[in-house]
Amino acid sequence: MKDLDQRTTTFSTRGLTKVYGEGHSAVHALRGVDLDIGRGEIVVLLGPSGSGKSTLLNILGGLDRASAGSATYEGDSLTDMTDRALTTYRRDHVGFVFQFYNLMPSLTARENVELVTEISRNPMGPDEALELVGLKERVDHFPAQLSGGEQQRVAIARAVAKQPAVLFCDEPTGALDSSTGRAVLRVLRDVNDRLGTTILIVTHAAATAAMADRVIHFADGAIREVVVNETRTPPEEIHW
Amino acid sequence: MSALNAKLGRDLWRMKGQALAIGLVISMGVMMQVMMSGLVASLTETRDAYYERYRLAEVFAPVVRAPEHVATRLSQVPGVAAVETRVTASARVDVPGRDLPVAARAISLPDRSRARLNDIHMVAGRMFDPTRPEEIVLLDSFAVAQGIGVDDSLGVTLNGVSHDFRVVGLAASPEYLYYSAPGELMPDDARFAVIWMGRSALAAATQMGGAFNEALFSLARGASEPEVLSRLDAILEPYGGPAAFGRGDLFSDHFVTQELSGLVASSTAVPPVFLAVAAFLLYIVISRLVQSEREEIGLMKAFGYTSTEVSIHYMKLVLAIAAGGALAGCLFGIGAGRAMVQVYLQFFKFPFLVFRLDPASFAIGVSASVTAASAGGLLVLRRVFALAPAEAMRPPAPADYSRAGKAFSGIARWLDQPSRMVLRRITRQPGRMVGAVIGIAAGMGLTLSMITLMAGFERTLDLSFTVLDRSDATVVFYGATSPAAVTRLRRIEGVTVAEPFRQVAVIMSNGRRSHKGAITGLTESPQLGRAIGPDYLPIDLPERGIVITPALADILGVGAGDMLTVEVREGAQPVLRLPVAAVAQSLLGSPAYMDLDALNRAMGQGPRASGAYLRIDEDRRTEVHSALKDMPGVAGISLKDDARIAFETIMNTGAGSTRYVMGLIAFIITFGIVYNAARVAQAERARDLASLRVIGFHTGETAFVLLGELAVVVLVALPIGSLMGHFLSSAVAKGFSTELYQIPAMFMPSSHGAAALIVLVAALTSGWIVKRDIDRAELISALKTRD
Ligand SMILES: Nc1ncnc2c1ncn2[C@@H]1O[C@H](COP(=O)(O)OP(=O)(O)OP(=O)(O)O)[C@@H](O)[C@H]1O
Ligand SMILES: [Mg+2]
DSSP states (O other), rough: OHHHHHHEEEEEEEEEEEEESSSGEEEEEEEOOOOETTTOOOOEEOOOTTTSSSHHHHHHTTOOOEEEEEEETTTEEEEGGGGOOOOOOOOHHEEEESOOOOOOOHHHHHHHHHHHHHHOOOOOOOOHHHHHOOGGGGGGOOGGGGHHHHHHHHHHHHHHHHHOEEEEETTTTTTSOOHHHHHHHHHHHHHHHHOOEEEEESSOOOOGGOOOOEEEETTTTEEEEEESSSOOOGGGGGGO | HHHHHHHHHHHHHTHHHHHHHHHHHHHHHHHHHHHHHHHHHHHHHHHHHHHHHTTTSEEEEEEEEEEETTTHHHHHTTTTEEEEOOOEEEEEEEOOOOOOOOEEEEEEOOOOSSSSSSOOOEEEEEHHHHTTTTTTEHHHHHHHHHTTTTTTTEEEEEEEEEEEEEEEEEEEEEGGSSSOOTTTSSGGGGGGGEEEEEEHHHHHHHHHTTTEEEEEEEOOOOOEEEEEEEEHHHHHHGOSOOOEEEEGHHHHHHHHHHHHHHHHHHHHHHHHHHHHHHHHHHHHHHHHHHHTTHHHHHHOOOOOOOOTHHHHHHHHHHHHHHHHHHHHHHHHHHHHHHHHHHHHHHHHHOOOOOOOOOHHHHHHHHHHHHHHHHHHHHHHHHHHHHSHHHHHHHHTTOOOOOOHHHHHHHHHHOOHHHHHHHHHHHHHHHHHHHHHHHHHHHHHHHHHHHHHHHHHHHHHIIIIIIIIIIISSEEEEEEEEETHHHHHHHHTEEEEEEEEEOOOEEEEEETTEEEEEEEEEEEESSHHHOOOOOTSSSOOOOOSSEEHHHHHHHHHHHTOOOOOEEESHHHHOEEEEEEEEEHHHHSSSOOOEEEEHHHHHHSSSSSSEEEEEEEOOOOGHHHHHHHHHHHEEEEEEEHHHHHHHHHHHHHHHSSGGGHHHHHHHHHHHHHHHHHHHHHHHHHHHHHHHHHHHHHOHHHHHHHHHHHHHHHHHHHHHHHHHHHHHHHHHHHHHHHOOOSBOOOOOOOOOOHHHHHHHHHHHHHHHHHHHHHHHHHOOOOOHHHHOOO
């Protein structure tokens, strides 16, 4: 039934297109993406560099606007939202882990997390979030005093601390060794189990795909292939 | 929002060097505003308090001789609150060790009571004993200038008779804050004396028993001065002498008022220029600062912070710097104002100080800086908000240099990589460059206008004492004398030229505009005292008509060909209608010239001279001086060298002296601007520079990328700064010109060179500081985080 579909579908895109620049130098980052993501789903996006994965994430996360096509969140059209509405959407529903860690250099690890929890409705404590990513000991360090992987874990703590309805992770494990990577994926899985958070993960590590409900293969701004996993592999059992 | 506040605090700390430089620039602008207005407020207040405490008369009525009982009639004139009569006389004082006599004024004080009006302020010693006629009180500033002390004896010629007086006390008087030797424009402490003595003693020495020759008045509240003046003139008519005049025409008060209005003029004309430059700079720097934070702004927006919340955060940052600078400026301004007031206190010889601050100046200074900062911040924030967060935070945000390449690819081929980076950055981000260029140009303009001002003061001195006045000495007679006196001067051996002149006190008017001054009559084709045209060539004085100076033409609103009404205030007091024949050049005072014969005909007293300009044989100087000293009828002699020094002193200690402080402030602002430009560029490029180091560039090569940019910006700014300075100069020079002297704003290549040099030195110093930082920069941390 259509009604039921809509209730379980968190994101839905139709003909989603993104063009950077215009005329001669225009870059078609997305060329008509049709996609539905169910509530509580873990979706992994795979694809070569430059295929438009980050662009899709940015549009679904309300950070950027599509050039054409539509995208909805829980039935609300993201493509028609005002800037103010997009802000509210991000503030109340979305957590981000960026491809580049994007921490505030002038804030400590805890303060970076607080930056988000302070404006959230139902956050967990900053220390609790940092403990989750194994950085209990480093809460008072500045980003410049942390390794790349540690910075990434702070970024993840910052994203999950607000207990968002949807979580966008752009290469969350790219800079991590496999055991730390597994721990980070475990955190994501826990959040998903506990809160039913919808999670979209962009990654180059194909093995990560095993933990997803669905795997979407991206190429040249469009979906190539969708693979549905019968069972989700626990992160501890993933090797890469 | 504790995390945001923590960020605010740390960001401020991180950019402390830059924040300090911005704060310094803005504080200088505000300081100037506060200092100058506080100075004016304090001095005005102090002068008024001094006048009031020592009951300076509001109206002066000199007569030849009037019986004492007339005072009763005078006191009944409506509007008069109090009357005091006194005896005054011209005198000559012989100062030991000086070959020329010094002109003096002897003034009586009541024998038995304190003066009701024009009281004196004892500085040392005691009041004279009225029963001892040889005791006198001497003007303190003269005594100090001549090294005369209490208990010294003083030879004074009164009414042709020599007296041996004893100085028992030194005093100051609001009536004689300033005074000049007869016939001179500029006050000089050393060359005019005032002695106070008992009424009966002075009356006995001048045959004025039972009579007075000057009446002083204070006025009732709300009385009309002109009405009182005309009533008094009517009563005093039979007793001779010039008309009564108000306090505003008293030389001392006139001079003090002139100097104060000079300060007011420069305090209203110059600080706003400084403040505007500082505010503009603040705007530029703040907008670049916010621009460089765009990634963080994007990130905060990604987390769901609203534009308002982000704006408030950055406005706090901006306001912390702007308000901090403005507050520091207020404090500096109070401190500097206090220090300056002390200097002026001595200059004006006020015996005490009433320190006042002008609250409006705080408000103006603070609001100008805060407004400029907010405008700079808001404008950029709006631009940043217009970007999607994804765009704003795109990590190391490599700027798009693709467009820059095309136009310059031809040139770029000949350059090495670092030079290409400099070139591309400049051509690709012209907006930022324009901001930096205009900022530095404004700083240079400010410095240039101050240097031009200094040169203008020099120029005024030079012109006045070499081109306009070519005499060696000026002799002034007691009143208008027959030309025989000039002939006698010519006969003195060593006097090579003696040129008579006549000076007549007049009121010139055109409709409702009027000016109290004097007309100087000059001989035909004079050699020594000349009227000079705008081209610095002498003007031939016409048979009919008057030649005036630009300052006077301004006051009266006339030009060549217009008619002036001239009321003569001496002799038969004729009223003349004279055409303005020409407008002459003058940088000193506002003289008016007429042909001597024409002036004498108008006065109807036959040929007369009030003095003569002399040229003296250098080798016979001392003989000439001693001959002049013994010459009857000579009221005073002023040597040009003395006059020049007196003039220099006034320009360097009076209203003009603020130019040094202003010059210093201009320099600090310029330095702050240049330093800021270097710092902002460094902050924007920290990551690029670190990358270059990592690739293997040496620190020198890395610094070149940054400093090359600074160098180009500075070089482009120099000619623009020259142009800005050229226009600022006229505004500043106008602000410093007073009725006493006019400061020209001249184009002089050397001034432009000096200003450019100052900017270059500032650039080199800033570059050196920044380079030192680049050398020390920790590569890893710069690369790890955005900054
Ligand atoms: N601001 C921009 N202007 C122009 N082109 C852009 C811009 N941002 C992205 N692109 C282009 O859009 C395409 C998709 O970029 P996107 O960042 O989505 O790729 P991606 O799949 O995330 O790649 P990666 O795995 O390397 O992160 C790329 O070709 C990229 O060059
Ligand atoms: Mg990407």
